[in-house]
C-alpha cells in the first residue's frame with residue numbers, strides 16, 4: 001500500500017457524520033485545500049457514506065428532500081451529477097415525507113463513493129477496511145493513530161488534527177445507572193428488556209414476538225421520549241397486525257414533555273397547539289420546536305396521543321409522564337406488568353481509546369454518565385471538561401447542541417443527530433477548524 005504516514009487531517013469513521021464535513025468542503029470548494037494539507041479518511045467498513053443508518057427498518061424523521069440538499073448548489077460537479085442518480089431518485093420519490101432509512105443508506109453510499117473519488121482526485125487518501133484501534137498524542141502535539149486492516153495488518157498514521165466520527169452504541173449495561181421511575185431498568189427487568197435499536201432493526205419485530213409468545217393480552221412499555229421511543233411505538237402498533245392490542249396496551253413512559261414541530265407558531269395555534277413560549281421558537285428559522293419537536297410519522301403518532309390537530313385518537317397507545325421524584329408508583333407498576341420493555345434511553349458515543357504521550361489513558365468526559373463527547377466547537381472534551389487540542393468529534397450521540405447561527409430553539413436541551421446539521425453548520429465549523437493554521441502551510 002502506498003500511503004503517506006503523515007497527514008494534516010485524519011477522519012476516523014466515514015459514516016454519514018464522518019463524510020458530512022467533507023461533503024460541505026466539496027460543495028463549497030474547500031476540499032481541495034483540505035486535501036492539500038494532507039487528508040486521510042479511515043473507515044472500518046468497505047464503503048464511505050452509509051454507516052449504520054440503513055440498519056433501521058423505519059422511515060426517516062427528516063424530509064426525504066432534505067437528504068438530497070447536499071447535491072444541490074454544489075461547486076463540485078461530481079456532487080451535482082448525483083441529483084439524477086437512481087439512488088437519489090429513489091429518495092426523491094418520498095419527497096416531502098419520510099424515506100425508508102435503507103433507501104437513504106443506498107443514496108449515502110453513492111454519495112460516499114463520489115466523496116471518495118473527490119478526495120482521491122484532490123490528493124487525499126481513503127482507507128477502507130481499516131479500523132483505528134487507538135489514538136496517541138505525541139510530544140510534538142501530533143496524533144498517532146494505530147490502524148488494523150481486515151487481514152490483520154497493523155499500521156500507523158500521524159496527523160496534526162483528528163476527527164472522531166465512529167458512531168454510537170446502546171448497551172444494556174448502561175441502563176444499570178439510569179433511574180426510571182425510581183430505580184434502573186437493569187438488572188431488575190433484564191429478562192424482558194430490549195433496546196430500541198434492536199426493535200427498530202430489521203429483525204426487531206421478531207424479537208418483540210419472542211417475548212409475547214403465548215400472551216393473550218400483551219402489554220408493552222417503551223421508556224424514553226426521543227424519536228426512537230415513538231418510532232418503536234409506531235413500529236409495534238403498525239407492524240404486528242396479528243397482535244390483539246387492547247386500549248393502553250402500549251405505553252410510552254417519558255420524562256420530558258413530548259413536543260410537536262411546526263413550521264411557525266401561527267401554524268401551531270391554528271391547530272390549537274398552545275404548549276409553547278417564545279423560548280421554543282428558533283431565532284434563525286422561526287420554526288417551533290425545530291430541534292425538540294417530533295416530525296413526520298412520529299409527529300403524527302404524538303399528535304394522536306396528545307389529541308392535537310383533530311387527528312383520530314390511537315387508543316392502543318398511552319402516555320405516562322415519569323415523575324420527577326424518587327418514586328413513581330404508577331410508572332413502576334407499568335414496568336412490572338409489561339411483558340416486554342423497550343429501552344429508548346439514548347446512545348453513547350463509541351470513540352476509540354485516546355492516550356497521552358506517555359501512554360496513559362486520556363479519560364473523556366463522555367466516558368461516564370451522559371456527558372457529551374464534544375463542546376460547542378465540536379472539540380472533544382476530557383473528563384475535566386477541557387478541550388483536547390486538535391481532536392474533534394461529530395456524529396450520533398456526540399452531544400453537540402446547536403447555537404448561534406446554527407439556530408434551534410433556546411429552550412432545547414439534549415442532543416441533535418441530524419445529517420443536515422452535520423453537512424452544513426457543524427461540518428463547516430469542523431472544516432474551518434481543521435484548516436486553521438494549515439492553509440498557510442500549504443500556501444507556503
Ligand SMILES: Cc1cc2nc3c(=O)[nH]c(=O)nc-3n(C[C@H](O)[C@H](O)[C@H](O)COP(=O)(O)OP(=O)(O)OC[C@H]3O[C@@H](n4cnc5c(N)ncnc54)[C@H](O)[C@@H]3O)c2cc1C
Pocket residue numbers: 012013014015016017018042043044045050051052053054056059060061062130131132133165166167168200228350352394395396417418419420
Ligand atoms: C433510529 C434512528 C433513526 C435515525 N433517523 C435519522 C433521520 O431520519 N435523519 C437523520 O438525519 N439522522 C437520523 N439518525 C441519526 C444519524 O443520522 C444516524 O444514526 C447515522 O447513522 C449516524 O452517523 P454516524 O456517522 O455518527 O454513525 P454510524 O452511522 O454508526 O457510522 C460510523 C462509521 O464509523 C465507522 N467506524 C466505527 N469505528 C471505527 C473505527 N474504530 N475505525 C474506523 N472506522 C470506524 C463505522 O464502520 C461506520 O461506518 C437516526 C438515528 C437513529 C438511531
